[in-house]
Amino acid sequence: MSSDDVMGVLTRHIEAAFQRPVDDLRQVAAASGRVHPATEVLHWYGLTAEAQTVVDRAENALLAAIGPVPGELTPSQMAIAHQVNTAVAARDGRAMVLRHLLDPNARHVWGGERPQSRIASRASTALPPRPPASVGRATGR
Template identity: 45%
Template sequence: MFDGISDDAEDVVGVLTERIEARFGMDMGQLKAAVGAAPTANPDATDVVKWHGLLVEAQSVLDRAEDDLVAALQTQPSEVDDPTMGLAHRVNAAVAVRDGRAMVVRWLLDPDAPGKKDLAAERLARLRSRTGPTVQTTVPHRPAGTAAPASAWRSARVAR
C-alpha cells in the first residue's frame, strides 16, 4: 500500500541531490567537506548543505513512520484502531515536514525564485558579509543649543 510513497520521496531527495551536485560541481560528500572547512566562503552552499541535511533527516523520519504504519496495518482487522490512526497522522506530519524542507532546497537552488531578486534580498546579501551592527544603536549626541530639525518639531506639534 505505501511502497510507492517511499520510492517517490527518495526520488525527490535524489533529484534535489543531483541538482545540488550539478549547481556546485561536486558530489554531496565533497560539498559538505568544503562547507565544513570554510562555512562562510559560500553562504549559498552553506545554506543548501544545511537544508539538504534537514531534508535527508526528514526523509529518514518519514521512512520509519511509514514502516511502523505498514506493520500496524498488517495486523489490523477491517477497522483501524486509534493507535494505528495515530501512526497515520505521524506519517502525514512527516510528509509535511519533508515536503517543506524539499521546497526550501528547491528555493535555494532557483536563482529566479520569488524574493531573491528584490531589494530586501539584496540588502540581506550585503548584510551577510558584515560583522558589526548595521545601524547606529545609540542616540547621537547633540551639542547644547543646537535645535532639533524642523521636521521633528513639526511632527511633535502634529502629535499633540
C-alpha cells in the same frame, strides 16, 4: 515515493547547481575559511534528510500496525497514519525551502544576498547517520 527517490532528486538538483558531488561540496564548504555559498543549501539538505528518516520510521510503523491484510483503520492505526502525514508535510516543507534556495531566480525574494552569514556559525554540512537498512524495514515497498 521512496526516501531514495526524494533525496536522490534533491541531491541531483544540488549537484547540478554547484557542478560537483554533494560529498565533495560538503568537504569544500567545511574546509572553507569563510562562508561558502553552499552552506545554507547543505544545512537544509541535512534537515530534509533528517525529516526523511522520520517519514521512513513513521511509514514502517504504519505498515507494521496495519499488518499483511489491510482493512479499515483502527483509531490507533489512524493516529499512526496522521503521524505519517505530519512527517511527510515536514519533509516536503524542508524540501521546498531547499528547492527555493537552489532557484537562481529566487534572489529577489530575499531582497538581495541570502542570509548565509546568519546561519554559517551553526549550520552543519554533515548528514545525520543513516539507520541500518534492516531496522524496521518492511518488505515489498
